[in-house]
Amino acid sequence: MKEKELRGLTSAEAEQRKAEGKVNTASTVKTKSIKRIFIDNICTVFNGINVLLFILLMVVGSYKNLLFIGVVLFNTVIGIVQEIRSKKSVDKLTILTESKLNVLRDGEIVELSKDELVLDDIILLSRGNQVPADCILVDGECSANESLLTGESDLIAKKLGDELLSGSFIASGNCKCRVNRVGADSYAAKINNEAKYIKKNDSQILKAFKTIINICSVIIFPVGILMFVIKYFVQQQMFNDTVISTVGALVGMIPGGMILLTSTVLAVSVIRLAKKKVLVNEMYCIETLARVDVICLDKTGTLTAEIMNVHDTIPLDCEKDEIMTALSSIAHVDEVNATAEAVHAYTKDIEPLQCKHFTPFSSETKWSGGEFSNGRTYIMGAAEFVFSDKEKYAKVYQAIDEVKDTVRILVLAKSVNPLTDKTLPDDLIPMALILIKDQLRDNVQETVNYFKEQGVTLKVISGDSVKTVQNIAKDCGIEGAENAVDMSTVTTDEELAEVAERCNVFGRVTPAQKKKLLIALKEKGHKVAMTGDGVNDVLALKEADCSVAMAAGSEAARNVSQLVLVNNDFACMPQVVAEGRRSINNIERSSSLYLVKTMYSILLSLFFLFSHHIYPFEPIQLSLIGALTVGFPSFVLALQPNKNIVRGNFTYNIITRAAPAAICIALNIIVTALLSDPLGLSHAELSTMAVYTTSLIGLMLIVRLCIPFNALRGAMLALSTAGIVIATIFFRDFFKLTALSQSALIMQVITAVVIIVLFNLLYHFADKMIEKHKRESSPKTTT
Known part of the structure; x- marks a missing residue:
């Protein structure tokens, strides 16, 4: 069976599946059709009344009294032109984000669009590819970024038999996957379908x-x-x-x-x-945004630039030179991810050691490391996974507690003994704390200050850990960042309504919870705007009084949003x-x-x-x-x-x-x-x-x-x-x-x-x- 899978479907099998409707047809929320735009703007009560009066004056030959109809024509034309312009802009953005896929058919690699995929197709994915349909990994390994689906920025390691969800991205590795769900059955499509309703305009x-x-x-x-x-x-x-x-x-x-x-x-x-560089999908949302008193922000891509920087290193009884050499050596061979790129940039002038054996980072171990040519084993990762015995390594945790900066903290350790499979040596010696910060977007603090001065409350909503989100919020200067909540601990609608009003930072938020948070805020009388870029934001974007999407985000997010930031820069919001x-x-x-x-x-x-x-x-x-x-x-x-x-x-x-x-x-x-x-x-x-x-x-x-x-x-x-x-x-x-x-x-x-x-x-x-x-x-x- 595996050999057949890796040869892909035959042309006959693919045609049969198409005939059976097992095709990955687009299921995203689409923009209005040209016909619908014309109908919505022409067939109005206002136009109907004016046309009737126009006809009556025509009947009695009072032609100079017909000037009023010009207002009707201009108004209708402006509405039609604006909506068509917005539709074309959104459709253009969608086309620009599409790319061809490598698919195995008849044992050969062919290029197909995502809409041409059928059930059981074998697709080849590598770093940077977006997963076009839900599929099962059948060959190779990779790390997936599912932030557009779940809101969590941590990479997820995928092995044989694991599922890759449509809308996620391959962050590292190469793999072959078998399509197991297409079209409306896919994970992303199910979220999109919940957003397929006509949104009631809230324009006063x-x-x-x-x-x-x-x-x-x-x-x-x-x-x-x-x-x-x-x-x-x-x-x-x-x-x-x-x-x-x-x-x-x-x-x-x-x-x-x-x-x-x-x-x-x-x-x-x-x-x-x-x-x-702001695309307006619906004219009246300009008014709604001008009236909002609460803006809900997604962390990744809105406040941060999805880039990390090493803020500092704190030595733990170790020389600075050895710390830098160890970091350079790990980053040189580690799989490409945001943390490794940050460390690599920090140590770019340091000559790395040659690696004998390396264990890459995984979501299970939360560390990476290897044996190097100087006879040492270097490990970098989360403290609770590297130094699991907190009593033995009390000094490490004491040093961590003394860090007051809003940073992510990794630890660097060494040993003279090699790694055994994925088991760390018992004689690890602490070398340093590595302080890493998410890079904030340019001018984000000025933007936050503007809204603060205008009496607009900012609330940060993310699928990341509450501590991470809180740190980012504090760095941005968001008021009330100390009022944070882990939404995985909120189990009832009553609790959710209470924290929605009280807290300004929300971590571990599910897509359904994002929508409920917005509903709770609106029920309290707030005018709420929502910014987002992923499939996980679609429900909340549709619910918001004013929805703002990033152009680099998902197609679904762009299509349901009233405003699209073409340059993906939240700093232009004050101008809007x-x-x-x-x-x-x-x-x-x-x-x-x-x-x-x-x-x-x-x-x-x-x-x-x-x-x-x-x-x-x-x-x-x-x-x-x-x-x-x-x-x-x-x-x-x-x-x-x-x-x-x-x-x-x-x-x-x-x-x-x-x-x-x-x-x-x-x-x-x-x-x-x-x-x-x-x-x-x-x-x-x-x-x-x-x-x-x-x-x-x-x-x-x-x-x-x-x-x-x-x-x-x-x-x-x-x-x-x-x-x-x-x-x-x-x-x-x-x-x-x-x-x-x-x-x-x-x-x-x-x-x-x-x-x-x-x-x-x-x-x-x-x-x-x-x-x-x-x-x-x-x-x-x-x-």
Whole structure:
């Protein structure tokens, strides 16, 4: 049987297995299809309502009132382009990480992709190869790095009959393996399948838009139908006039520009982040990350660079020269691993001794060593395995206890007797303590300090031993690193919920526990971000409010994450958060401009529904007001610098800030309409006065939002004001404006003075309410 296995399958056997479906088909979480992206962005309630209003205006031939549809088109295009761009980027990363495999077929080595493997294929693996499917080692030996699966960075020795899991890497050795599980049956696929669900977006902006659009949808149709019936059938108004005024009322209710503004600002943020090597898979995650108050970090690859350095050596009654020679000799012949590479770099200038016999490191013995040409045996490994008799070697353990640095400690020993198989000599003599540190990523301490200053709690979650993780956390300056827990000792959900809040360092964490930790933190009211790179992180990444993956990590981690750090550098996270804060704070400020129109349109629609007057606005007039008091100013404000911490509820903030202007506009127009008959004002005058009033209040709101002023904001206000003046003087006919009579002009001046005073009083009160709400809803950090 073994001889047949080592010749591999025949072509006929491989074809038979393909026919039976025993193929290693991809089972990772895939990105959206192009078709799905188009459907999701086109088939929305918002688009449906606008298209219906567009058709109604087309029917009556009011073509100049169709400008509003441009907002819908731009918004849809931006959404589609951004999602397709992100999909292509993620798919490209996936392709770049794929490589061909050497497989035995018909006794010859052929190159196949992982998707072409079938059950019982014999694959040849060597250092650096990723295991493509679960398999059994049938020839040779190797050491496997399973950190992407388990989170543990220690290498696992594999011998004949041992299983290699898909997603792990061969760290050293050469072997032949027989595929025993493919596709959905593999270990990695089972974890991935748990992540195959549609994640609910937790964006406050998106929720606010959906709420506003749903409210508008509920109001629009009954109000539109009632207004048309009353105006056309009861009040006998002209059909075209009725359609135009009805559509004008309904268009005003839809905050289409607010959605376009948000899409544009977030798209700009996506472009800016791309220049910083950050790939955004979903635009609204920028907001979520700006709001997080807890970030859960994976140790390996996030805080550390997966490189070790020898920090120091502490002699134990031994000369420094002999210590360096012993280390150089062991590192020269030891199998390639992070520890051996660190020792080799530390002793690169020392001439090694010739080795007669060597025993490599294994997970069972936790040491490596051999006999060298000077007649000595040198051993390097973990103290508890090399010096198992703690009473005999009390001085060694005393020296270890005196080490205060956050380091990994190995011991170096010697003997004049040779090794017997894998049994250490009894007469070992301690030579030195070897202090090894994981190399931190560049700027990681500055990154940690940034989040500390911003009130964001960092929690380190890893499959490594709690002591190792705690040491790294302390070196990085993470607050609360002394609060550490070994998750292998946590057995109940109650215990897990308690340590999730109390502790900031978690060791020996399983993939399922990572997910539970995030759920526990979210249930405590925290906004949680998660960074990771492995299959073991997939469940937690999917559960997080904002998920961040490293590009060098697993395909599954990249595909389920909202952000991908292309350069695998956690140090760029502050820039991502800062970009999010700029975008979200500015969107919140600018969105109130759009919501004013929605709010006063609803109030006015309800009034004019039962009034004999025609609705005062036509769509073209709303386009003028929207462009110069909402659209242009909002885009200028939305792209300004803003590093303030995102606080409060988005919906509450924009409604409260928009309410004063909306109330003043609606109140002024309603009073004007009620007095129009006694004063003998025409509909054209009422409509013109409504445009002037709305423009004035809109400009006043802009003034408030521009504080503190700068040159750009001042220029924007001047241009908006000039634009309105020019439009009302030189393009009066185009915008259906008329000259005001003396009585209308006097009333316009009087109401303008009253409304200015009322607006400022209401806005001052609203500002206080928003600040109070922000203070009460500020995130509380964990300790």
